[in-house]
Amino acid sequence: MPNATLSEIDAFLERNARSTLLRFSTAGSVDDGKSTLIGRLLHDSKNVYEDHLRALQAVPTEGADSNELPLALLTDGLKAEREQGITIDVAYRYFSTPKRHFILADTPGHEQYTRNMATGCSTANLTILLIDAEHGVITQTKRHAFIASLLGVPRLLITVNKMDLVDYSQSVFNRIKEDFLGFAGKLGIRELRFIPVSALRGENVVTSSGLMPWYKGETVMEYLENVYVAGDTNMVDFRFPVQYVIRPNPNYRGYAGQIAAGAIRVGEEVMVLPSLRKSRIKSIDTRRAGSERSQVEEAFAPMSVAITLEDEIDVGRGDMLVRTHNVPRIQSQFEAMLVWMSDVPMDPDKPYLIRHTSRESKIFIDAINYKVDVNTLHRTTGTPLQLNEIGRVGLTAAKPLMLDSYRKNRATGNFILIDTATFHTVGAGMILDSLPQELLPLGQGATELMEQGRVSTNIHPEEGAITKEARESQAGFRAVTLWFTGLSGSGKSTIAKGLERKIFTEGRPIYRLDGDNLRFGLNRDLGFSRKDRSENIRRAAETARLFNQAGISVICSFISPFKADRDRAREIIGADSFIEVHIDSPIEVCESRDPHGLYSKARAGEISEFTGISSPYEAPLNPEVSVRTDQHSVEESVNIIYVYLQKSTSL
Amino acid sequence: MLAGKQTLSHLEQREAESIHILREVAAQFERPVILYSVGKDSSVLVRLAQKAFHPGGIPFPLLHVDTSYKFKEMYEFRDQFVNEIGAKLIVYRNEKALAENANPHDLGTRRCCDLLKTQGLLDALKEGNFDAAIGGARRDEEKSRAKERVFSFRDKFGQWDPRNQRPELWGLYNGHINPGESIRVFPLSNWTELDIWTYIHVEKIPVVPLYLSKKRRMVVRGDQLIPVQDATSLQSGEEGQDVVCRFRTLGCTHCTGAVKSTADTIPGIVQEMMVVRTSERATRIIDHDAEGSMETKKREGYF
Numbered sequence: 010m011p012n013a014t015l016s017e018i019d020a021f022l023e024r025n026a027r028s029t030l031l032r033f034s035t036a037g038s039v040d041d042g043k044s045t046l047i048g049r050l051l052h053d054s055k056n057v058y059e060d061h062l063r064a065l066q067a068v069p070t071e072g073a074d075s076n077e078l079p080l081a082l083l084t085d086g087l088k089a090e091r092e093q094g095i096t097i098d099v100a101y102r103y104f105s106t107p108k109r110h111f112i113l114a115d116t117p118g119h120e121q122y123t124r125n126m127a128t129g130c131s132t133a134n135l136t137i138l139l140i141d142a143e144h145g146v147i148t149q150t151k152r153h154a155f156i157a158s159l160l161g162v163p164r165l166l167i168t169v170n171k172m173d174l175v176d177y178s179q180s181v182f183n184r185i186k187e188d189f190l191g192f193a194g195k196l197g198i199r200e201l202r203f204i205p206v207s208a209l210r211g212e213n214v215v216t217s218s219g220l221m222p223w224y225k226g227e228t229v230m231e232y233l234e235n236v237y238v239a240g241d242t243n244m245v246d247f248r249f250p251v252q253y254v255i256r257p258n259p260n261y262r263g264y265a266g267q268i269a270a271g272a273i274r275v276g277e278e279v280m281v282l283p284s285l286r287k288s289r290i291k292s293i294d295t296r297r298a299g300s301e302r303s304q305v306e307e308a309f310a311p312m313s314v315a316i317t318l319e320d321e322i323d324v325g326r327g328d329m330l331v332r333t334h335n336v337p338r339i340q341s342q343f344e345a346m347l348v349w350m351s352d353v354p355m356d357p358d359k360p361y362l363i364r365h366t367s368r369e370s371k372i373f374i375d376a377i378n379y380k381v382d383v384n385t386l387h388r389t390t391g392t393p394l395q396l397n398e399i400g401r402v403g404l405t406a407a408k409p410l411m412l413d414s415y416r417k418n419r420a421t422g423n424f425i426l427i428d429t430a431t432f433h434t435v436g437a438g439m440i441l442d443s444l445p446q447e448l449l450p451l452g453q454g455a456t457e458l459m460e461q462g463r464v465s466t467n468i469h470p471e472e473g474a475i476t477k478e479a480r481e482s483q484a485g486f487r488a489v490t491l492w493f494t495g496l497s498g499s500g501k502s503t504i505a506k507g508l509e510r511k512i513f514t515e516g517r518p519i520y521r522l523d524g525d526n527l528r529f530g531l532n533r534d535l536g537f538s539r540k541d542r543s544e545n546i547r548r549a550a551e552t553a554r555l556f557n558q559a560g561i562s563v564i565c566s567f568i569s570p571f572k573a574d575r576d577r578a579r580e581i582i583g584a585d586s587f588i589e590v591h592i593d594s595p596i597e598v599c600e601s602r603d604p605h606g607l608y609s610k611a612r613a614g615e616i617s618e619f620t621g622i623s624s625p626y627e628a629p630l631n632p633e634v635s636v637r638t639d640q641h642s643v644e645e646s647v648n649i650i651y652v653y654l655q656k657s658t659s660l
Numbered sequence: 661m662l663a664g665k666q667t668l669s670h671l672e673q674r675e676a677e678s679i680h681i682l683r684e685v686a687a688q689f690e691r692p693v694i695l696y697s698v699g700k701d702s703s704v705l706v707r708l709a710q711k712a713f714h715p716g717g718i719p720f721p722l723l724h725v726d727t728s729y730k731f732k733e734m735y736e737f738r739d740q741f742v743n744e745i746g747a748k749l750i751v752y753r754n755e756k757a758l759a760e761n762a763n764p765h766d767l768g769t770r771r772c773c774d775l776l777k778t779q780g781l782l783d784a785l786k787e788g789n790f791d792a793a794i795g796g797a798r799r800d801e802e803k804s805r806a807k808e809r810v811f812s813f814r815d816k817f818g819q820w821d822p823r824n825q826r827p828e829l830w831g832l833y834n835g836h837i838n839p840g841e842s843i844r845v846f847p848l849s850n851w852t853e854l855d856i857w858t859y860i861h862v863e864k865i866p867v868v869p870l871y872l873s874k875k876r877r878m879v880v881r882g883d884q885l886i887p888v889q890d891a892t893s894l895q896s897g898e899e900g901q902d903v904v905c906r907f908r909t910l911g912c913t914h915c916t917g918a919v920k921s922t923a924d925t926i927p928g929i930v931q932e933m934m935v936v937r938t939s940e941r942a943t944r945i946i947d948h949d950a951e952g953s954m955e956t957k958k959r960e961g962y963f
Contacts, residue, residue: 018927026862030670098822100806101799103852110670112850124827131829239667252680253687257716267680267831272666296711298672299862303714309666313679313712326687350827364832423830432836434826
């Protein structure tokens, strides 16, 4: 608009400010002409700057048609990549037309593909998938479609490229379309579109092709400009993860965050999770672009706002505001699809950090149910994930999380895993429904069952409960867990019984848990595999935590040979209430005692995975108390622990 | 497509995302700082920070890494602007290099920039013990920035390794660092030059008057239009002339070229942008030093 009047420019600015945004990603390798397609989109929609174009013309190209600009170079970024002739990371491009603004995540096609494509797809409203008309649907096509569906991209635009090399043949296009539909039906992608193009020649990219009169549909750009995506955001389930508390003065306490889903109005009742306290929305503070007002009556996703509540209740980062009758699952155990993003393989024995909305917790990967081979889409056995591998996993977090399935809510169903030492982002996860779909009985209303699953797992701690502190103060003793670890035959049970009696006499409420009494009841479904042993310990820790909550101290007597399991027990029970006691004795001494004849059986090979013989014992590095039972008598050992308990837990 | 009821326009979405990022910084870091360059992107960044923490103040100081070779108008604007919004401003100059007479004439633009900007920035961050530095860089500015993360990891030496960046998915930003490491944060990553001007227009954000056209004393050098500040600006055989022009980006006087333009209002600038088809960094001399020069500078710690 070289000669536009000022009022025309104002009108343009007004319209420009109000136009919508489309985020999309591309998938396909250099050979499919992906970079050429993007270059063509930018070039033909006049989104390439002249100096960039000049730089392009200066690039020497080998064997290329001199009339065809190396459009692919417009999107090839870093020096190292240009030298290698490949792109290795996600590159973002920005362009706009008079109708819409676009953010393109361009993802490369080589080794680190899954990781990069997952990144690009995570925020995309649609993915453009390229198929080379000469090659048709190949393994890579399926892999790309699967990753896009895994990341919940609502729509795929399949561009059948290089139509110029197949004489713009309608039958070639139709065959590829049928092939793709035959395979993609299983993926459950909401919307599929097919467009025949020649990116190199610019056919059907921005302008319609005269060479394919049989194709009556939109060009790629027309589709991008007009596709409706406002429905992609979940506008039903209000979810507001609290990011930060704004407290400029004692009279103002604003909970700042970006609305992840749904909408809310001033005056509506909300519940704070996980505390379950209720209040009403007092104000919604935000100033929308160009507006003079600093408050709104209603706010919706994805607005960034600050919310104040009618009541003074404790709310902080990591909490979530929801409607009282529409709450997510509050759980610490769940299943997810996980993409591994680190060069260092997954280690199921160590804790990771999870970032889920604004909430963080330590988390363990309990189970790898299966892996998905991205090339065949077959399931393989669950071994720890390596870089670019995808698997279905079970996880247990140290804190309860407010969970929605990714299928229902992309914004609150996602998470990342972070290494606790290097702090690298190592995994990206998508939360699954509480009941695995494949386990639901066929023929029954799956959704209904799913809802029941939600309800039964959605257990809310009672409000106004008597606190642990109140119970402790009434009893006059703090409630703690003494966690005994040591080899079989080291004297754990004997010392535990002696100590229990001594503490009981003193008047402190005390109970003793050991492997045998739990395995007869609560844990009778568990065996002695690594996984079952972990679960045995986890349940014991949960049980001890309940006793502690009730004001009763616990002595837990378990071999608990693995440090990771004991660390998790410490997480569950709470570091303040957890006292690790190493009942220490050389294995020769234990073996000579052999109260149940287990060592001789293990030596004879009758028992496999026996701690100290055929399975390792990881001694505690820094226990609160350690007693050497080959050097101290039972009575002395009891006394050492008793004195520590007295000193460390006086009220 | 225009935004309807219960949908946000692209500009509102960009605004909401940037505010989210700024709040993440406040929540995840102990000592963040905003790198304030006095330019238009900095002005937008500061406005977004005001919104993010309203009705509270901006919970981080502004840091201006000053080379001492900026335009007079920039210093005036900076002091007035910071005073008006009531923010805390830290000005850092590499005094050691300046005392040794670091200047673009003797050292060349590349070396001068290394000392006064790159080294100055690293020293300032170290001195302030800042664990997060928020900058106004955008991915659309330059090729090597297209792959930049919103939370960009820097090692103990402030250096950027493109192969050692964390995957960034959804709106989840991982700001965990070990002692000595730091994060550069780019809340405007997803904004374009046009978005910046549109936002400045609708939000009525003040900018340095150098962005607007008027008659200025300039020297024509190759493709570039360089301001004549004093006698040292001219090389032998060159002569100053009056040119109606404006600046698309603001850097140091020796290294920032102007463009011929009659755009003397913000809508006028936007109108011009619809016609002028060169990228804004085309007027920055350092980008042309060598193929891939921006990437090399970034590895060393330049923004």
